[in-house]
Amino acid sequence: MFESTRKSVNVLSSRSESQEELNEMQPVFPVSSGNRDKKKKKKKQQQQHKRENRSASVPQICTEEPPATVSEGKRIGEKCTVTSTDEPIVRGIFQIEKKSCDVVLTATRIIWTPIQPETPTGQSDIHRQEQHLELREVFAVKVKRRRSIGQQTGGTLLGLTLFHCVRKGPKLKDRVTHLSNLSADHCEIWFKHLKDILNGYQDRPKALKVFVNPTSHRKEAYQLYKDDVAPLFKLADIKADVTVTERKGHALSVLKECKLDEYDGVVVVGGDGSVAEVAHGLLLRAQMDAGRDTDSIFTPVRASLPLGVIPAGSTDIVAYSVHGIRHPVTATMHIIMGHRQAVDVCSFSSLGRLVRFGFSGMFGFGGRTLALAEKHRWMPPHQRREFAVIKTLANLKPEDCELSFLPLKQAQGGAVHPTSGETARSVNEEASEGSEAWQSVQGLFLNISVMAIPCLCSMAPRGLAPNTRLDNGSMALISVGNTSRSEFIKHLKRYSSVKNQFSFSFVETHSVQAVKVRPLSRGGWPDDASEENVEFDSKHTPIISSEGNFPWNIDGDLLELPSELLVRVHPQLVMLFGANVEETEEAPVKCSCI
Numbered sequence: 001m002f003e004s005t006r007k008s009v010n011v012l013s014s015r016s017e018s019q020e021e022l023n024e025m026q027p028v029f030p031v032s033s034g035n036r037d038k039k040k041k042k043k044k045q046q047q048q049h050k051r052e053n054r055s056a057s058v059p060q061i062c063t064e065e066p067p068a069t070v071s072e073g074k075r076i077g078e079k080c081t082v083t084s085t086d087e088p089i090v091r092g093i094f095q096i097e098k099k100s101c102d103v104v105l106t107a108t109r110i111i112w113t114p115i116q117p118e119t120p121t122g123q124s125d126i127h128r129q130e131q132h133l134e135l136r137e138v139f140a141v142k143v144k145r146r147r148s149i150g151q152q153t154g155g156t157l158l159g160l161t162l163f164h165c166v167r168k169g170p171k172l173k174d175r176v177t178h179l180s181n182l183s184a185d186h187c188e189i190w191f192k193h194l195k196d197i198l199n200g201y202q203d204r205p206k207a208l209k210v211f212v213n214p215t216s217h218r219k220e221a222y223q224l225y226k227d228d229v230a231p232l233f234k235l236a237d238i239k240a241d242v243t244v245t246e247r248k249g250h251a252l253s254v255l256k257e258c259k260l261d262e263y264d265g266v267v268v269v270g271g272d273g274s275v276a277e278v279a280h281g282l283l284l285r286a287q288m289d290a291g292r293d294t295d296s297i298f299t300p301v302r303a304s305l306p307l308g309v310i311p312a313g314s315t316d317i318v319a320y321s322v323h324g325i326r327h328p329v330t331a332t333m334h335i336i337m338g339h340r341q342a343v344d345v346c347s348f349s350s351l352g353r354l355v356r357f358g359f360s361g362m363f364g365f366g367g368r369t370l371a372l373a374e375k376h377r378w379m380p381p382h383q384r385r386e387f388a389v390i391k392t393l394a395n396l397k398p399e400d401c402e403l404s405f406l407p408l409k410q411a412q413g414g415a416v417h418p419t420s421g422e423t424a425r426s427v428n429e430e431a432s433e434g435s436e437a438w439q440s441v442q443g444l445f446l447n448i449s450v451m452a453i454p455c456l457c458s459m460a461p462r463g464l465a466p467n468t469r470l471d472n473g474s475m476a477l478i479s480v481g482n483t484s485r486s487e488f489i490k491h492l493k494r495y496s497s498v499k500n501q502f503s504f505s506f507v508e509t510h511s512v513q514a515v516k517v518r519p520l521s522r523g524g525w526p527d528d529a530s531e532e533n534v535e536f537d538s539k540h541t542p543i544i545s546s547e548g549n550f551p552w553n554i555d556g557d558l559l560e561l562p563s564e565l566l567v568r569v570h571p572q573l574v575m576l577f578g579a580n581v582e583e584t585e586e587a588p589v590k591c592s593c594i
């Protein structure tokens, strides 16, 4: 198991004689510790070989025609499903899971079959169980040696260890397979071939820029990085250049200036706020490098590097949406294996200027709840979130605004019927077929959400916006019109239940390319906040904040904007390390406050 291996990598100094160690990039040559040692080792190897297999002991490089036999009656490839396109590269004997095995390496897999004694009739057992490991799933090969306490080099060669990735639902884990053989020559040949194959996987990163937010959630992000992530990067020979952020905006300023071409990806260890800051920074940097004027309606260029998201926040919506699970090792394995998923991004602009790039925005209840929670930063995260939800519900009031949206072109999709989830065409859309026509509605809204990704989280396992996909080039617009508090609460509760949260007459959803929200009332802090003697935490006070502004929740970050906000979707603007998932496998967590 990896946990124990990782421990052994970390705790170099505390090994006992019996403990085995995986040596970083140790060449597989015999340790030159004098003739006596050599003789002893040779004798030991001979004995081991005798035990394992009386006849075939030396690995063979397969040429065009594999040698006819390795032992009496055993033909190479006899029981291996090796096709002509998957020719054996090398073949030999290893002990795997305490069984002597006939092992074949091809360009794509490693195949082993336990060696069993022949029957008295001379026939080999037809039930020999062949197993294999896809090399695409292997991310490291190391030489395994036994060393005594304090010994830094050398040690008794035990064989090779393969580190590979296994999947259980959306969860990825690291596993080891030991190939035991005491012959240095044998292991050296296999090590070299395996290394050559692994080095050929070009999509796997070799150097990463890593940002860790030490203040995320329970302030455990750095420890999590050190314990769960860094040892795996080290095993996979990935160089990580780590910045532990010191303040809000730190990652953004580093990204604006650092030499990105030195890296194969950027990784963020933190919550949604940190992810949004780094994604914004990566995209802003791409626009700067491409000479785009972000103070106009521009067509953005794609981010130059893929982004890895290691969840360490309290909601982790982006990590959930792209991995289907909030699991740091899964996120790390996606990065190491080079899995990539294109993801749509929104741009948020006000008064013609880019405010930021992001994945989701909420106005009304979502914005006001966050604004109130931010004013109570001194409270523990869960407590202040629940407090803010209850207080905002108690003072529930609709926003008077003009909502305009540009539906997704007919060829791409259309408005999604709130209850059935099927694509439906409204009268207006049919009239404007072929042309791009904005639709507008003026009225009172309790909440308006615009989401480019499904926004999976523990409280909404199907997502806050289940009708959109990570990469379908559209955003979900969910508008909640004015209604009673009890009906609104019913709608909120549906997010964690199996029932459709949109099957209410006051809820509408649309698949859109762009949305404009223009508040018509006078903005300001929620009424209830002014009643309290709120102590401000200058570190968390939003950049724009004063009366007359409207709170928006953009990826969990509070932005207070003075006027109309334009949200546009940009298909597949960033590449995230991960794989597309439809919904989480975890049991939904109900909000205890409603």
Ligand SMILES: Nc1ncnc2c1ncn2[C@@H]1O[C@H](COP(=O)(O)OP(=O)(O)OP(=O)(O)O)[C@@H](O)[C@H]1O
Residues within 6 Å of the ligand: 213, 214, 215, 216, 217, 218, 245, 246, 247, 248, 249, 250, 269, 270, 271, 272, 273, 274, 275, 277, 312, 313, 314, 315, 316, 317, 381, 539, 556, 557
């Ligand atoms: N050293 C720091 N001190 C204060 N704030 C920081 C620091 N480093 C980063 N930040 C900011 O903290 C904000 C919140 O962090 P983050 O989203 O990682 O945690 P969270 O709020 O606990 O998680 P979630 O968003 O999932 O609820 C981010 O906007 C980030 O820019």
